[in-house]
Amino acid sequence: xxxxxxxxxxxxxxxxxxxxxxxxxxxxxxxxxxxxxxxxxxxxxxxxxxxxxxxxxxxxxxxxxxxxxxxxxxxxxxxxxxxxxxxxxxxxxxxxxxxxxxxxxxxxxxxxxxxxxxxxxxxxxxxxxxxxxxxxxxxxxxxxxxxxxxxxxxxxxxxxxxxxxxxxxxxxxxxxxxxxxxxxxxxxxxxxxxxxxxxxxxxxxxxxxxxxxxxxxxxxxxxxxxxxxxxxxxxxxxxxxxxxxxxxxxxxxxxxxxxxxxxxxxxxxxxxxxxxxxxxxxxxxxxxxxxxxxxxxxxxxxxxxxxxxxxxxxxxxxxxxxxxxxxxxxxxxxxxxxxxxxxxxxxxxxxxxxxxxxxxxxxxxxxxxxxxxxxxxxxxxxxxxxxxxxxxxxxxxxxxxxxxxxxxxxxxxxxxxxxxxxxxxxxxxxxxxxxxx
Numbered sequence: 001x002x003x004x005x006x007x008x009x010x011x012x013x014x015x016x017x018x019x020x021x022x023x024x025x026x027x028x029x030x031x032x033x034x035x036x037x038x039x040x041x042x043x044x045x046x047x048x049x050x051x052x053x054x055x056x057x058x059x060x061x062x063x064x065x066x067x068x069x070x071x072x073x074x075x076x077x078x079x080x081x082x083x084x085x086x087x088x089x090x091x092x093x094x095x096x097x098x099x100x101x102x103x104x105x106x107x108x109x110x111x112x113x114x115x116x117x118x119x120x121x122x123x124x125x126x127x128x129x130x131x132x133x134x135x136x137x138x139x140x141x142x143x144x145x146x147x148x149x150x151x152x153x154x155x156x157x158x159x160x161x162x163x164x165x166x167x168x169x170x171x172x173x174x175x176x177x178x179x180x181x182x183x184x185x186x187x188x189x190x191x192x193x194x195x196x197x198x199x200x201x202x203x204x205x206x207x208x209x210x211x212x213x214x215x216x217x218x219x220x221x222x223x224x225x226x227x228x229x230x231x232x233x234x235x236x237x238x239x240x241x242x243x244x245x246x247x248x249x250x251x252x253x254x255x256x257x258x259x260x261x262x263x264x265x266x267x268x269x270x271x272x273x274x275x276x277x278x279x280x281x282x283x284x285x286x287x288x289x290x291x292x293x294x295x296x297x298x299x300x301x302x303x304x305x306x307x308x309x310x311x312x313x314x315x316x317x318x319x320x321x322x323x324x325x326x327x328x329x330x331x332x333x334x335x336x337x338x339x340x341x342x343x344x345x346x347x348x349x350x351x352x353x354x355x356x357x358x359x360x361x362x363x364x365x366x367x368x369x370x371x372x373x374x375x376x377x378x379x380x381x382x383x384x385x386x387x388x389x390x391x392x393x394x395x396x397x398x399x400x401x402x403x404x405x406x407x408x409x410x411x412x413x414x415x416x417x418x419x420x421x422x423x424x425x426x427x428x429x430x431x432x433x434x435x436x437x
Contacts, residue, residue, distance in 0.1 A: 004179045006266075009323045009332040012433035017375040018214040018324075024068050025055070027319050030378040031334035032057050035345045036400040059342045068316040071341065075286050082284065082315040085161055086130055092310055095283045097276065100309045102163025104130065110152040113162045117148055124165040127151050129158065133257075133314075140165055140252040166309045168297040170254035171265070173277045174322060174333055176289050177340045180274040182266045182322045182331050183299065188251040189221045189259030193242030199223075199231065200238040203250075210259075215324040221250065221259035262321050264328030268300040276303060280313055289337050291317030349378070352396040352428040357409050359419035361391040367436045369413035370405075374434040377401040384437035396431050 011018055021027050029039050038058040057064045065072040070079065081087045089099040101120075105113045117125060125148060126140040139151045142165070152162075174182040191202035203221050210216040223238050227250045231237055234248075242248055254260045277292045284290065296308035322333040335347065357366070362385050370383045370393060379397035386392045393409075395402045412418045 004176060004181045004336055006181055006322070006331040006333045006336045009330040010432065011323075011330070017372040019217055020372055020376055021323075022215050022218045022320050024316065024318055024320070025066065026376065027323060027334040028066075028069055028337055029055070029057075030376065031332075031338035031347075032342065033401045033404070034335075034349055034378045034398045035059075035338055035342055035347050036398045037338070037342055037345065038400060057341065059345050061344065062342075064341055069289060069319060069337075070316050071288055073286055073288060074315055078284050078286050079315050082287070082290070082313045083131055085128065085312060088313050091283045092280065092313070095279065097279060097283070098303075098309050100126075100163040100166055100311065102126075102161050104159050104161055105152075106159045107152055107155050110149060113152055114145060114149060116162065117145055120164060122164060124167075126161075126163050126165050127155065128161050128163070129155075130161060136257075138253050138255075166295040166311075167307055168295045169299070170260075171294045171296060171299055172262075172314075172318075172321060173269075173273075173292040173294055174289075174317065175277055175280065175292060176333075176337050178278060178281045180269075180278055181336050182264070182333050183269045184321055184325060185263045185265045185299065186254035186256065187261045187263070188249045188254045189227075189261075190247055190249045190251075191242075193244055193246040193248070195244035196241060198239050198241055199236065199248065199250075202242075203238075210326075213324050213326065215320040216256065216261070216326055219257050219259060223250070227251065256318075256321060261326035262328075264322070264325045264331065265299055266329070266331060270300055270302050272302045272304070273299055273308075276310070280310070284313060284315075287313070287315055288340065289317065290315050348399070349380075349397045349401075350428040350430075351399040351402050352381070352394065352426050353402055353406070353423045354426055355393040355395060355406060355409065355421065355423040356386070357391040357393070357412070357418055357421055358389075359412075360415075360417035361412065362389055364415040365413050366391055366416050369416075370409070371434055371436050373405055373408055377405050379405060380431035380434050382435040382437055394426075394431075396428055 021030060033039055039055060041053060041055040055066050081091060086104055093099050103116050123143055125142045128138040142148050170186045172184045172186060191199060191206055200223060203223055207220040210220060228238060251258055256262055280292055291314040292310060293312040294310050297306040319334050322331045324330060367383045379395050379401050381394035381396045383391060383393040395405055406423055409421055410418055
């Protein structure tokens, strides 16, 4: 069984600034910095999404340009195909991979969609946009023709996909360098009754729990009109009190971005499913790191005994979902990806320095700012106010990260006024977190 093995991602759960690593590329940049890879970020004028900013990783012998988590080796064609759900399905199907059957229609052609619905044996379908991510605009588990017609009328003038609904659990599979690395089972947003709380109150309690997860906290559960409609279909409202132990699903789609939950299932995925997702590399040979969305009844059993389909391929995939699953083992997949891109450069976090920052550095938020920067740079240690109005700190990690943070200390947070910086190298003690005293 030839698999890349990701180590357990150990982190201090009390460190609130891990939330700053919830973006797609932040964890990858951090893992590269821990290998003493220099990171240069180039904000582009008019670029709204930080995920698409161009940045460069510079090692001893090579440099790689990225957008999000995509390296420059990703061809424009491959990226565009992966964004287009119809073209992705067609390409995967041509390589013998199983994908859902479906058609592309526009709102004015909804008669074609209804006729196709009548022609299929299993009367359960999904409506989704051709382009899009995060579960936005996706309607699944549609079993009634009238419901399908109603949804189609809401889709606007753009073309969209109507395809068969595949029974089973939603999974995100990470492939790096042609090899399987991690698997995540995703559950739709849900609440479990306690016998006295309303659904709305249960959502608030669930969101309080999600707020403790650096990744889930970015996507709280929202009681939208679609959620209210789904609740209405099962005779409930947000004010309903559900019996103790009853689980109510608020969504039909399992994306974390709409309040879903992730469970690591890396250790139980069947080898034949591993072979199946790795075969996607034949269809997308220049995607070095990508996520595969797979629906299967039981990922621990072989594909031959169950219904399953590959739904999408994500060229600019989410890394944090594997570092911070809602359930199961957190995996350091960013380190695996960093090793793939720079295999000749080792992780080295054994450099340590003591730092003294002088000037207007107390009472200006310097310690919180410094703790946040330390987490982003992959450093451990501590910071504290000194007796003489200065700030004392200890940084431990890669030399590049330490030097970068010392340089940033010269600027400090907005309200500070740094006048002096002194530092000296000390023996490393292998600290595991960054503390504020």
